[in-house]
Amino acid sequence: MSITITRDMTIGRIREVCPRADEVLSRFFGPGCFSCPNSRLKSIEFGASVHGQDVDEVVEELNRLMQEQ
Structure with a gap:
């Protein structure tokens, strides 16, 4: 089953489904x-808003990691 990271997912959930998420975060x-x-x-x-980051760029990078798993 492939999971796609979305902008509304919690950071906790992302860290659960993507073991390497901490690298990007x-x-x-x-x-x-x-x-x-x-x-x-x-x-x-x-998180992206608070840290002045482009959420689409963060999500794209996380999904790239998900594809590598």
Whole structure:
């Protein structure tokens, strides 16, 4: 079963389905993202907005990783 990352998925869910997601998330959001208690509950769109990143670019990079798995 192939899962596609979408902008409304939570960061927690993305980390569950994509073991290498931390590589992308730390590059776009910084390593502090993982110590934030709400990061698991917030959407990737919210994270991108807070960190001034283009959500489409983040999602594209995560989906590229998903295809490599």
